[in-house]
Each structure stands twice: as C-alpha cells, then as structure tokens.
Amino acid sequence: MIVELSHRIAEGMVTYPGIPGPRLGVHLSREDSREVYAPGTEFHLGTIALAANTGTYLDTPHHRYPDGPDLSQVPASRLADLPGLVVRAEGTREVRLSENLDVRGRAVLIQTGWDLHFGTEKYADEHPYLAPESAAWLAEQGAALVGIDSLNIDDTPHRGERPAHTLLLKAGIVLVEHLTGLSALPDEGFRFHAAPPMIAGLGTFPVRAYAVLP
Template sequence: MKIYDITLPIHPKMLHWGRRPEVEIVESLANGDASNVTRWRLGAHTGTHVDAPAHFVDGATPIDEVPLTTLVGPAVVADLTGVTGDIEAADLIAAGVAGADRILCKTSNSAGPLRETERAPQWVGLSPGAAQWLIEQRVSLIGIDYLTIESHRRTESWDAHHSLLGAGVLILENADLAAVPAGNYELVCLPTKLVGADAAFARTILIERA
C-alpha cells in the first residue's frame, strides 16, 4: 500500500486564519533541565482540521462526539484543478463523485494559495449550490485544499458552512492534496479529542491499496 500524508505541518510561520501558532519553551536540556518541554498556543482550526456541526450550529455535535465511522473509510479525491472560480454542482458531477460518501476536492489551491504563508485574496471554494447538491447526495464528509471550503466571495455570510454543518456534513479543510492523484482511497482522519470544541486539528492520511 501507499500512504499519502495530507496534513499540513504546524509551526509559527505557517499559513493561518487569525493568529499564528505560538511556541513557548518551558524546559530544555540546553538550559540544564531534565528534558525538553514546549507549550503550544494554537486554535482548533489550525492547519489540517475538521469542522464539526457545533462550529456554526449551537447545541450541535462537537468534535469529540463526531463518529469515527465518518472520519475513516473510502474516499474519492476529485480532480477540480481546472475550476477557476467557485466549485459548482456541475463540476462535482463531471468529476464523477456522485454516490461517494467522502469527497476531497483537489483544486488549484494545492499548488498555489496553500503553499503561501499569508492568506490569498481569492481561492477556489464551494458554491452554495454545490453544498446543497452534496447534502442531497447524502455525503458525510467534504474536504478541500485551503483554509476554508467557503468561497472567498462569501466569508461574511458563510453559506456553505451553514448548509453543510446544519445538515451534519463534516468539513475537512487545509488538506494538502498536491501530491495525490485523483482516485479512490481509504481516508483516515483523526481530529484531536477536544471536548465540546467546534473543530480540531487532525493528522490525516489517504491510503492507496494495491
């Protein structure tokens, strides 16, 4: 089998939304302490992470209660690198993802905005119509290769987030798909178990079996 690690490395200079991660050295061997110990300050939406329904819906499922059966299983990486604006339902249909339970959208973000250290003025995101199509298809998880699955045109109304999370569809963001060919994989996505949290950073891999 072949394993693709699609997790972004977490460090103080990384691409971010809001504050960057901060690292404090608590103890160090170099200073004569018994061991090396660090303290990290970072948000639940840092790096590759999963948005739980509680992110946009009060009282909805938090990240620690999301079933692992949704986060582990067959997934399709859809080649949407030719999309230059928002991803529409027609783009998803053309990519052949109808009937898939978990979909990861590989876009031009992977080779462009995702590689930068500052947020881009625009990126490929999901249109409200595409979000509704995914809900109608009974998709359980949708992922994208940028800070947010939301269109850069809608980061005030957050239409896709409201629709998807309101319907219980999990959102995986900041998946690094640059080296992953389109196709069928086994997804293993394990968010940190932050009790009652709206999201959590997650070590995420795709497995290609012979």
Template sequence: MTQRLIDLSVPTVDGPSEATPVEVELLDHAAAPAALGLTPEDFPEGESISNETITLTTHTGTHMDAPLHYGLTSQGRPAAAIDDIPLEWCYAPGVRLDLRHVPPGTGITAADIEDALAKIPHQLSPGEIVLIWTGADRLWGTDAYRAEHPGMTRESTAWLVERGVKVIGIDSWGFDRPFGSMTGDYQETGDNKVLWPAHLYGREHAYCQLEKLAHLDELPAATGFTVSCFPVKLTGLGAGWTRVVAIVEDE
C-alpha cells in the same frame, strides 16, 4: 499488493499562510531538570525529557470542522461537537474531484460537482469522503494562500451531503470562498446569505469539513483509496486538528 500512505496534511507551523499565530514555548532538555525539582546531574548526559506548550486555534493547520462550528443547532437538535463525530465518518473510501479550473474568489457550483464526477466517472455512495481539489495548496507558505482559492457554495455542499456524504475536504485555507470575496459582496449588496453559505448549510444537515488539505495531486487516481481523518478528541469544541492520510493499495 502493497499499501502506501500519502500525507494530505499541511504542517502546523507559524507562518504567512495562517491568519492567527502559532506560539511555541519550549522547555528543552537542559532546562527541564530544574522544572522537575532536580538537576542535570540527576540524568544521563545531563538531559531530562523535554516539553512544549503551544498556543493556537483549533482551525490552525489541517483540521476538521464539526457541526457545532456552524451553529448551536443542526437539523433542529444540539449541534455535534468534534468529540461527538462518529468514527466511521472518518475512515472511508475517498473520491477526489478536480475543480482546479474554478477561478479564485468564485463559488464551486453543484453543476461543477456533477461535471467533475461525470469526468471520472463515478457515482457517489453514502459515506464516501469527497476531496475538493483546487490546487491552492501550491501557495502554502505565502500570504496568497489565504485568498487565492475558490470555495464551496451552499448548493454544492447540499448536493453532496444530501447524497450521503458526511465529510468533505478541500485543499485551501477555507471551505467557503475567501473572506475578502464574501465580505466584499456583502458590503456591496447587503445580502447576508453570501457570508459562509457552505458552512451555514451545516445548520440544516449535519456534515463535517476538512480544511487545509494538501498533496491531492499525489493521489494516483480519483478513486480507489481510503481516507483516514480522525480529529483530536477535544471535548465540546467545534473543530479539531487532524492528520489526514490517504491509504493506497498498489499492485
């Protein structure tokens, strides 16, 4: 038995697939000595140790959203920040659900989830990490990535969470339908229930979501792997950058 690791994360980089910029200020090896009050001659090869200052949002790159992102309270109590998330939520058996047939801009229904589980087939167990496979990661690196994907609905999210799922991931820019789809419906109907319904369900029942996953097609099967998705411990914040990895045991 050998263990294989599959990277399920996108790179954290400035580009057209991100809605906000990633700014990097580099203190390179040649300039670093002066920042330390020394000279290049004080170091072997004239090079000191480098440093980088990065400006970006907590929702840039592959990341985990905590209940605090959805609202100030969850289940009638103060919503958990990203550093409050139990570690056991972040290391558990994974289940990949194939929803690639759902068109961009539309919502993934509870019936879609049930159907995807039946096709595996698999019966969910509490604590399993569910990965929603839309195939949208093929657009990474383009503007289309931010808009050409389906999204979870309140009903599909509730269906999973109420069966004990604590972490749900998706391989698209956002967890809900694209921004333009939601706001277009709101402007047409005036019904604010169309705005981020999956996110806002987290005010009723605490759960975490992983956004901007990738390479779900590289998983050898829909089950039989473990997901590791520990977020960076950012005190009191609503999200944290996460290196998501699938651990596969090969014969």
C-alpha cells in the same frame, strides 16, 4: 502506501489572514529535566498555543451550530477509514460537482490545486470554493466528509455568508479545509483519515490528514 495530505504546522505560520499563528513554548526543558530524572535520562515537555483554525483542520457541526456535535461527540466512523473520492477542479473558482458521482458515505475531496499558494498572500485572494448548489446536493446525497485544498470551502468575501458550511454541517457532514497533495491520489480506491483529538466544547481543530492506498 500512505499519502500525507496536511500542511506542516510551524511557529508563527499564517493559515488564514487575521488568525494568529501558533506559538511554541517549553514547560520543562531537557536541561531542567535532568534534575527530575535519573542520571542519563532527560525529556522535553513542550507547550503550544494556537487557534483551532490552524494548518489543515476539521470543522464539526459545533463550529457552526451551538447544539451541534463537537470534537468529542462526532464518532470516529465519520472521521477515519472512509472510502475516498477526489473531484478534480483545477482552474475553477466556483466548483460545481457532477450529480453522477456516488458520494454517499464517502470522503469527497475537492482538488483545486490552490494549495500551491499556501503561506502566500495569493492564497486568500479569489480562492476556489464549493458552489452552494453542490453543497446542498452533497448534503442530500449523504456524503460522510467533504474536504478542499483551498482557503475555505465557501467564497469568503461574499458578505460573510457561509452557505457550504451552513448546509453541510447542518447535515452532520464534517469538513476538512487547507488540504494539500491531493494530486498524488487516484480518483477513488483509497481510504481517508482525518481524526482530531476528542476536545469537549470545541468545534474545530488541526488534523493530520492522510490517505491509505492499496
């Protein structure tokens, strides 16, 4: 069974306040393609212009550190077919993790329930985030990936500081923000996938995140 965990990307959508929404275009229309291909054969070649931080997206170390691995340098083994673990934290603004969890080599997905507000003004208002102390612990314990179904893994209004990004990306732990649908997953016993295109020189890009259940 496959569970979708990404928000749908659509023309003009708002993911993060201040970041422009995607714009769809056409390089070759179906009508014009009829002049190129054999009779009865037509294609649509579309274009898209979007900020890398659109929809459900993955941050690599290059997003925070200029010398960190970018989208083309993070190995697929850190992005796909990872054993998953869901941390339930609904109703909590600053999420603190139990240090009894076994997180080494796993995709740790934090379910806050905040994805219900995606696309609304409330989504950016007092959103849940990961406590810096828990981010430090995840880095020490060797998690493979950390995800959250909220606007940001950090407390964004707090003087521009980003401790969770700083600690986790420095440790080589990739992040997935704006997840959705985590309530459909069991606490563990699934495999998580969130692989972006291999784009050199870019640190962030949308992913189609999903989980595979036995």
